[in-house]
Amino acid sequence: MLGRPRRIALLAEGSFTPADAKTAVGVLRWRPEEVVAVIDSTRAGRTTQDCVGVGGAVPVVGSLDQAAQFEADTLLLGIAPQGGLLPASWRTVVAEALMRGWDVLAGLHQFLSDDPELATLAQSRGCRIIDVRRPPAARPIAARRTSQLDAMVVLTVGSDCNVGKMTTALALERELSSRDLRVRFVATGQTGIFIADGGAALDAIPADFVAGVVEELVLEASRDADIVLVEGQGSIHHPAYSGVSLSLLHGACPDAMVLCHQAGRTHIRIADAAPSPRIKALSELIRDHERAAGWLQPSRVLGLALNTLTLDETEAKRAVEHAGHLTGLPVTDPVRYGTDAVANAIVWRMEERRRRAAAS
Amino acid sequence: MLGRPRRIALLAEGSFTPADAKTAVGVLRWRPEEVVAVIDSTRAGRTTQDCVGVGGAVPVVGSLDQAAQFEADTLLLGIAPQGGLLPASWRTVVAEALMRGWDVLAGLHQFLSDDPELATLAQSRGCRIIDVRRPPAARPIAARRTSQLDAMVVLTVGSDCNVGKMTTALALERELSSRDLRVRFVATGQTGIFIADGGAALDAIPADFVAGVVEELVLEASRDADIVLVEGQGSIHHPAYSGVSLSLLHGACPDAMVLCHQAGRTHIRIADAAPSPRIKALSELIRDHERAAGWLQPSRVLGLALNTLTLDETEAKRAVEHAGHLTGLPVTDPVRYGTDAVANAIVWRMEERRRRAAAS
Secondary structure, three states, rough: OOOOOEEEEEEEOOOOOOOOOOOOOHHHHHHHEEEEEEEEHHHHHOOOOHOOOOOOOOOOEHHHEEEEHOOOOEEEEOOOOOOOOOOOOHHHHHOOOOOOEEEEOOOOOHHHHOOHHHHHHHHHHOOOOOOOOOOOOOOOOOOOOOOOOEEEEEEEEOOOOOOOHHHHHHHHHHHHHHOOEEEEEOOOOOHHHHOOOOOOHHOOHHHHHHHHHHHHHHHHOOOOOOOOEEEOOOOOOOOOOHHHHHHHHHHHHOOOOEEEOOOOOEEOOOOOOOOEEEEHHHHHHHHHHHHHHHOOOOEEEEEEEOOOOOOOOHEEEEEEHHHHHOOOEEOHHHHOOOOHHHHHHHHHHHHHHHHHOOOO | OOOOOOOEEEEEEEOOOOOOHHHHHHHHOOOOHEEEEEEOHHHOOHHHHHHHHHOOOEEEOOOOOHHOOOOOOOOOOOOOOOOHHHHHHHHHHHHHHHHOEEEEEEEOOHHHOHHHHHHHHHHHHHOOOOOOOOOOOOOOOOOOOOOOOOOEEEEEEEOOOOOOOOHHHHHHHHHHOOOOEEEEEEOHHHHHHHHHOOOOHHOOOOOHHHHHHHHHHHHHHHHHOOEEOOOOOOOOOOOOHHHHHHHHHHHHOOOEEEEEEOOOOOOOOOOOOOOOOOOOOOOHHHHHHHHHOOOOOOOOEEEEEEOOOOOOHHHHHHHHHHHHHHHHOEEHHHHHHHHHHHHHHHHHHHHHHHHHHHOO
16 A cells, blocks of 8 residues: 555544544455554454454454554554544554554644654654645646546545445446456545555645646546546535535546435534534435536436445345435445446446447 | 735736736725835836726836835735746746845745745845735634524625626625625635735635635624625636635525626636636526525525626626626626615615514
């Protein structure tokens, strides 16, 4: 990961649950071979599989010392606190890791490598602090350069944060790659960057350049791809993050979208006691996304990814069927049922595009 | 301006036209009493009134030396190059100003006070570099806290960049203040900050926090106001800036919007040769803005500001009348005809809100 094969200790102190440790769970799901331990003293002694349903027998341990027994050589901060600042209690753990000569991988808005004390420590021990959320130096201005690519661009969009946009894009990448298509995944958030070894954390980029950065990432990925799968961020309906989502939508100019939603979630999750907006009906979410995309270029939602994490097997099946009836689109839970039906819809659309291009 | 009364030389070398020197023209229109000269060697000897239609007898001069003869004590960078970097040729002028002990006011994405050479120079001469585009240190997450204020929030929105969103908000502030209402203007871009002595340049803020910063600015302004006029940015239809515009819309949660458009402009202005999106019909622009606002809270476009800069008197009158027929809304060019009709619509709406609040 990020330059060399690693033996990672994932820090998720007090928060190693599917809801709170988004980054840790993502890395465990998609790059488990590089994780040797998870640090959460409140769950020490269990396995990651037991705590969050992925990662198999990877142990949860109580301290950095214990993670060191598994020959970790990298500390990865596995949660993304709202606001992106380093919790005070974690600072000590980061310093300890650097003292041991481990690299530290972080996805916070607060850049650890700008901290003089931590930076000096890293330098003296010959290890690195990698802040994946640091914006790229380039400041491109978007200009709809992604609107007429040969490659088909697919963006995952969502009803809220943390509903499965990254997971859906990665699951589709895996499924479509298995069909002998040239597929590229474009990471747009910190967890995706850890998994894909590239991309950009859009939410930390000065707002003027977000769409431009997306455009460059998609253009680059499209050069040798049949399909470019772009990781979505936030939601155009979220009070705090709608701008990031729209920049992404207009920077990527996707041919198609996959709408992600968590079954049972009724309200958008926001910071504090302010009244949370209700999540709209699926048909309205589809309509709003197609309209907003269409301000620049027509795009269609081709399928739905329904996160059924909190449901039992019977409820999950029913929820997926129900969403299919409501929308008339292929629906799946990528984690539970794979992405076959949605991948089919993408391939059909890709073939249709090609026929049209050949005919014109 | 920004801390003390100033004698400003506006730098607009080679670009002192209404289209290119947006910041210079804005400052001249709204704070002419603090400008002593404009520097543009290609137009030296003329007056600002002659070049850009505002500022009266303020002279255009050929160099910093000549501006010094008018006892300038501040250099203000009067254009905003795309991408926000300091043109190489300007660096010398900035250094010269600092050598003379002048403050330098800048609104670039590239922060001059981060330049070690310029910073050292300023320090040694006892003057200041003020980068108004530097993001605020706070990183607030928006949560729809502006959605139920007693004050009425009005946002100017636009069909494109540089069509008159700031000018319209400032003109409305002046008109409504003259009617004995408590009115506050919220600046959201560099020119607005120079004029209003406050605010934040949204386009330079890490994307996650744009809506949150808007929310705080509007909340603060609303405390002692009947009406809060928020300066719009970009356009939800602009490929590069739509995200900033939507963050602003959802951070401000305006009760009402005023749509700004330049008469005769048919295409959105974007960076390079990519096909420019056509600007939609006025009715579609209104509909799209009301829909996007409505994702969080209902809002209506109450009137239009039509920038008729490039038209003669007859054409301008006709364009304003035509827009009125097309939309059924009050339309004006704030610069040419004042804002009376649109201000009336805002006041009626404010009174209606109050009646409703009193009745409930």
